Amino acid sequence: MSVPEFSHLDAEGTARMVDVGAKPVQRRLAIAAGFVECAPATVQALRDKALPKGDVLTVARIAAIQAAKRTDELIPLCHGLPLDKVDVDFEVRDDGVAIRATSSTSAKTGVEMEALTAVSVAALTIYDMCKAVDKGMIIGGIQVIEKIKE
Amino acid sequence: MSVPEFSHLDAEGTARMVDVGAKPVQRRLAIAAGFVECAPATVQALRDKALPKGDVLTVARIAAIQAAKRTDELIPLCHGLPLDKVDVDFEVRDDGVAIRATSSTSAKTGVEMEALTAVSVAALTIYDMCKAVDKGMIIGGIQVIEKIKE
Amino acid sequence: MSVPEFSHLDAEGTARMVDVGAKPVQRRLAIAAGFVECAPATVQALRDKALPKGDVLTVARIAAIQAAKRTDELIPLCHGLPLDKVDVDFEVRDDGVAIRATSSTSAKTGVEMEALTAVSVAALTIYDMCKAVDKGMIIGGIQVIEKIKE
Amino acid sequence: MSVPEFSHLDAEGTARMVDVGAKPVQRRLAIAAGFVECAPATVQALRDKALPKGDVLTVARIAAIQAAKRTDELIPLCHGLPLDKVDVDFEVRDDGVAIRATSSTSAKTGVEMEALTAVSVAALTIYDMCKAVDKGMIIGGIQVIEKIKE
Amino acid sequence: MSVPEFSHLDAEGTARMVDVGAKPVQRRLAIAAGFVECAPATVQALRDKALPKGDVLTVARIAAIQAAKRTDELIPLCHGLPLDKVDVDFEVRDDGVAIRATSSTSAKTGVEMEALTAVSVAALTIYDMCKAVDKGMIIGGIQVIEKIKE
Amino acid sequence: MSVPEFSHLDAEGTARMVDVGAKPVQRRLAIAAGFVECAPATVQALRDKALPKGDVLTVARIAAIQAAKRTDELIPLCHGLPLDKVDVDFEVRDDGVAIRATSSTSAKTGVEMEALTAVSVAALTIYDMCKAVDKGMIIGGIQVIEKIKE
Numbered sequence: 001m002s003v004p005e006f007s008h009l010d011a012e013g014t015a016r017m018v019d020v021g022a023k024p025v026q027r028r029l030a031i032a033a034g035f036v037e038c039a040p041a042t043v044q045a046l047r048d049k050a051l052p053k054g055d056v057l058t059v060a061r062i063a064a065i066q067a068a069k070r071t072d073e074l075i076p077l078c079h080g081l082p083l084d085k086v087d088v089d090f091e092v093r094d095d096g097v098a099i100r101a102t103s104s105t106s107a108k109t110g111v112e113m114e115a116l117t118a119v120s121v122a123a124l125t126i127y128d129m130c131k132a133v134d135k136g137m138i139i140g141g142i143q144v145i146e147k148i149k150e
Numbered sequence: 151m152s153v154p155e156f157s158h159l160d161a162e163g164t165a166r167m168v169d170v171g172a173k174p175v176q177r178r179l180a181i182a183a184g185f186v187e188c189a190p191a192t193v194q195a196l197r198d199k200a201l202p203k204g205d206v207l208t209v210a211r212i213a214a215i216q217a218a219k220r221t222d223e224l225i226p227l228c229h230g231l232p233l234d235k236v237d238v239d240f241e242v243r244d245d246g247v248a249i250r251a252t253s254s255t256s257a258k259t260g261v262e263m264e265a266l267t268a269v270s271v272a273a274l275t276i277y278d279m280c281k282a283v284d285k286g287m288i289i290g291g292i293q294v295i296e297k298i299k300e
Numbered sequence: 301m302s303v304p305e306f307s308h309l310d311a312e313g314t315a316r317m318v319d320v321g322a323k324p325v326q327r328r329l330a331i332a333a334g335f336v337e338c339a340p341a342t343v344q345a346l347r348d349k350a351l352p353k354g355d356v357l358t359v360a361r362i363a364a365i366q367a368a369k370r371t372d373e374l375i376p377l378c379h380g381l382p383l384d385k386v387d388v389d390f391e392v393r394d395d396g397v398a399i400r401a402t403s404s405t406s407a408k409t410g411v412e413m414e415a416l417t418a419v420s421v422a423a424l425t426i427y428d429m430c431k432a433v434d435k436g437m438i439i440g441g442i443q444v445i446e447k448i449k450e
Numbered sequence: 451m452s453v454p455e456f457s458h459l460d461a462e463g464t465a466r467m468v469d470v471g472a473k474p475v476q477r478r479l480a481i482a483a484g485f486v487e488c489a490p491a492t493v494q495a496l497r498d499k500a501l502p503k504g505d506v507l508t509v510a511r512i513a514a515i516q517a518a519k520r521t522d523e524l525i526p527l528c529h530g531l532p533l534d535k536v537d538v539d540f541e542v543r544d545d546g547v548a549i550r551a552t553s554s555t556s557a558k559t560g561v562e563m564e565a566l567t568a569v570s571v572a573a574l575t576i577y578d579m580c581k582a583v584d585k586g587m588i589i590g591g592i593q594v595i596e597k598i599k600e
Numbered sequence: 601m602s603v604p605e606f607s608h609l610d611a612e613g614t615a616r617m618v619d620v621g622a623k624p625v626q627r628r629l630a631i632a633a634g635f636v637e638c639a640p641a642t643v644q645a646l647r648d649k650a651l652p653k654g655d656v657l658t659v660a661r662i663a664a665i666q667a668a669k670r671t672d673e674l675i676p677l678c679h680g681l682p683l684d685k686v687d688v689d690f691e692v693r694d695d696g697v698a699i700r701a702t703s704s705t706s707a708k709t710g711v712e713m714e715a716l717t718a719v720s721v722a723a724l725t726i727y728d729m730c731k732a733v734d735k736g737m738i739i740g741g742i743q744v745i746e747k748i749k750e
Numbered sequence: 751m752s753v754p755e756f757s758h759l760d761a762e763g764t765a766r767m768v769d770v771g772a773k774p775v776q777r778r779l780a781i782a783a784g785f786v787e788c789a790p791a792t793v794q795a796l797r798d799k800a801l802p803k804g805d806v807l808t809v810a811r812i813a814a815i816q817a818a819k820r821t822d823e824l825i826p827l828c829h830g831l832p833l834d835k836v837d838v839d840f841e842v843r844d845d846g847v848a849i850r851a852t853s854s855t856s857a858k859t860g861v862e863m864e865a866l867t868a869v870s871v872a873a874l875t876i877y878d879m880c881k882a883v884d885k886g887m888i889i890g891g892i893q894v895i896e897k898i899k900e
Contacts, residue, residue: 008206013203049163056156120273140185
């Protein structure tokens, strides 16, 4: 059985940036998801007070887009990518807020870290705005849903 | 029963920064936790190839510390805080990597968003370094464990 | 008549940061204003399509708050300040959008550049979101309205 | 009559980044202008003390170039662009300082926000350096003068 | 003889931020120096073409001040400090440009990394502006000259 | 004899960004070197306590890679470049630590400032982590070793 290889580690285990110089520029897209688990009363308060105006989700969306654009500043071995689009959507459920982010680029390397960063920062921003109301929120389920290269 | 209030929303539901001008400077500390769930083979590969040298966790720790210092750039309604310390620790378990971050400050407002940001970016950095090996990782369990004010 | 002195220039005309080391920490507040002049049809379209949901102004507010926190990165001779609050409000008039930003701090130096930066970036963000509709917008009237020190 | 469409808003009025994935890379250039209105005594003091050495305008030019390169960090729904050039020029008139900025790129989307950001930050930097001398300055006339795509 | 201790490493050799929570706020100042060694013809060209207008050194000074304010973003284990002042001076000698930077703060930890960062970025900026003329420049002598705490 | 020309200065000596709009995209690589001179006891302590775990050099490498990606934020007249790779290596000698950084891109302009920035920030980070042990370190020998364009 072949041993999996960590692309960011060389033979001695030293962390390295991957050289993407020889890779072709391709259209790439990634979708990531995540969830902020809240108390039912928090969801109710969101629905009553925060969602009619919509600012909580708009602020989270903007924070997510801005963070996605700075992914290579946050994650040390990521390359800078010119993002064609970042899309962030929310679904308020009875037990929390589901987040879905899509990022796309034309670049030499994949764009899933940008989608995951968008989801993570959207979740942190929702947490920040609800933390006076709910001390027990849990952010989870952050994962890549789809990754496309053409 | 009193209705919970979102501190970041005014009476019309508009997002606002909280005014901390009248709050006293206090020593504050927060601990947050999170988990990167990996396939057992990924944990095995980490133990065989990545952990002896240790770079994967060191890179994640550095990314986490740097992100914590920039929390107010990432989360729109957060205040800038002079962090006294950010500490990030990892425990490699059979099903993934547990992350724990502690942040402390002497400031007018709490420091839990810094600890949560540190955990989130540590998790994203581990994800980034393992993603060539494991496409199914899930980041979760991001929550505040403790919050102290004195 | 005394000659006015530029605090950022030394005797030879060389640009310098002002030394605030000996100045006391004081509560400081500044209010700045500005205006994005639009065509009446743009204001009408804003009222019909953009303002019911409110996202245009929320995005501008968030951009303004985030920029205010980074004023010392944008304006070379500004000192970093721990902002207690940044507030940004809008009034949609028949000929455009009036912006007002308030910033406050407890620091050794004034906070008007933060308020002016918030207004400027709010105006640029409104411009960005309306520019497909209106090519002739003009940003103006950016000025300090009030400055308080106690 | 057709209704103007806000490119950054979807059908529900939610703020969105425009998807530029399908747009061709083109040479693009934009010119923006603005003005810092000062008291005549301020202009006189600038001419006597600040302009011989020239630092005030050089600092403003550098701040403008650096801000233009970070436009996508400041304006939430802007795309990152690889700028080929940013040029900033000043004309000191009897009633203030006129600013003109040119930005150019080879990219999928226009570059006028970069030129407008350069002008805005140049104006703020001039304001900062003259504010000890003149409390009544007004920044205005910030607009796009020309936009070219080839 | 006592063994020197690395303050940023714990007993296992893991990199850590130092906890400054219990340290008193003190006035602190540091002076650092450095040198950009150039060919004599480069110094001559600087004197003939660049120094009369002075822009090369002004750009380097501004870059240095801005970098000093961001030292904690560049150097992972540094704390953020509210800088009271950053001063950067140059002396053009026959074999290059000598740089001296002074940084001061009222904070819980020393400010020499800010002075060293200012010198380093000033040197890099001079290098950048002279590199079309001189391919053999060497940056060196970057060191702390003085460190004061009161 | 032809007079050398500063590419960043126009005929009046005003600092300018070079226009790279008409230049072709080419594969470009640069290698830079530098040295942190330490006391022999510091090198001995590094070998005994810091190098077995390796964190000091890993932290310096990560800081260097992250700084290289932000070169255009640090050096005012530099263009933003999409880096294909940044590589940083260290050699611990009896009198200090030698640093070598390689940066590569496919872009319209050279990549040596990125390599020099990586070396400078690696050196500053080593300095920061050893400064409690050694007050007399000197950073020097920062220069371009090789520059390739194809």
